């Protein structure tokens with residue numbers, strides 16, 4: 722059975738919920754065996770265990786979490802042959818239609834180029850986020866339809882030879 726890692730970095734929890742949603746679809750619809758890992762509580766020692774890898778990060782002040790970024794760099798250094806990699810971020814700006822292009826370019830494409838050099842992911846996306854506000858409410862602009870659609874897209878790629 723194809724083994725899949727979903728590893729994420731989160732500061733406020735939004736990326737964890739998105740990763741969980743993607744994991745559910747990959748398990749239930751595509752019958753993939755999924756390890757869901759919060760990088761703040763566990764390091765990934767051996768990428769070789771996995772056929773497919775998804776790395777996700779929340780964005781704060783324009784930055785990924787350090788552990789999620791380092792996992793991308795680790796993927797590049799080890800360059801595991803034949804592994805499929807997909808990448809996503811949760812970012813407030815990505816959830817605003819007029820700022821999505823900025824977010825996908827700055828937070829995803831540029832980070833991929835910097836960390837992965839010539840290694841190319843099979844898919845990448847930028848989703849909205851959930852920002853905690855000073856009055857203890859949240860501004861949540863995640864689009865769950867888009868998140869599920871991307872999970873299916875990735876599930877089809879991971880299931881193909």
Ligand SMILES: Cc1cc2nc3c(=O)[nH]c(=O)nc-3n(C[C@H](O)[C@H](O)[C@H](O)COP(=O)(O)O)c2cc1C
Pocket residue numbers: 730731732733734735736737778779780781782783784811812813814815824849850851852853
């Ligand atoms: C202090 C702070 C700084 C933020 N900076 C950015 C930013 O630079 N760009 C952006 O698109 N979103 C920004 N956001 C929104 C976050 O990307 C959003 O809350 C996201 O869901 C965070 O992911 P996490 O909950 O997994 O940590 C910021 C949020 C906070 C609270």
